[in-house]
Amino acid sequence: MTDVLLETRNVSKSFGALQASKDVSLDLRAGEIHALIGPNGAGKSTLIKQIAGGLKPDAGTVLLQGQDVTGLNTAARAKRGLGRTFQISALAMEDTVLQNVVLGALGAGGSPFRFWKPALKNPDLREVAEEALTRVGLQDHATTCTAELSHGQRRQLEVAVALTLKPKAFVMDEPMAGLGTEGSKRLTTFLDGLRSEAPILLVEHDMDAVFALADRISVLVYGAVIATGTVADIRANPDVRAAYLGDEE
Incomplete structure (x- = not known):
């Protein structure tokens, strides 16, 4: 190494x-x-x-x-x-778990964040987001409001968002x-x-x-x-x- x-x-x-x-x-x-x-x-x-x-x-x-x-x-x-997770959460608490990860995937693609809502219908971005959620074990919480997650689940979600950046x-x-x-x-x-x-x-x-x-x-x-x-x-x-x-x- x-x-x-x-x-x-x-x-x-x-x-x-x-x-x-x-x-x-x-x-x-x-x-x-x-x-x-x-x-x-x-x-x-x-x-x-x-x-x-x-x-x-x-x-x-x-x-x-x-x-x-x-x-x-x-x-x-x-x-x-550079992918990163923070000691203090930077997640959008009012959005769903899937929306948070799609936002990460959108940013990874270099698209302006103002287009993120239409991006939810983009099958490629959804696929990237869903794969990331599966990898961290949150695939069953895709439609859950982020504010409803436990503290530990939010940490897992942060990792999923970071993964979308590849x-x-x-x-x-x-x-x-x-x-x-x-x-x-x-x-x-x-x-x-x-x-x-x-x-x-x-x-x-x-x-x-x-x-x-x-x-x-x-x-x-x-x-x-x-x-x-x-x-x-x-x-x-x-x-x-x-x-x-x-x-x-």
Whole structure:
């Protein structure tokens, strides 16, 4: 696994006197799941926003497939092949499950969103949307209003929307949140198979899922990466245990 799909180089971000990201360099390679972990307040969400395009770094570079995308917004990065799910849901709650996914498929095709209602009758877009729902296990909820879904089901729906983009790389911010034990197991199995389609940069607090899925783990503490390595490397690292894993095991 040597092909780098997504990369940050010396990314830094400050909010006044608080340095949320400190010279962060990491990469995501073809076929892998690279987990980003760390205690609350470590700067994970700030870093993900910089990678996804919601926040511009003060310094450093974000690369997607070797191209500098630092100056591009979230939508432009999505069109370049960056699929993402968010810690805070960005779904249209008043729409049905299928409508949300068709909207994702419409955006993936580069069509203006003002045409999304006629797009519901487009058989090709519906097929893409329905396939995505089947893959995440929500095919029986296509006509359900999104507001009626459980928190865990909404996370599954976010993944389905991301799938319609046919991304080159995924960024997932706590996809296991709210799923419960069985839901986490199902999503873990799904993500394990997804990595061969597109690698995943995974931010997650569920350490069972992280240790089951990750090819590599980077540990973020006070905005800086203090270690990167395999699961075995991270488990054995005394600095990581002192900063984070000591609270988990």
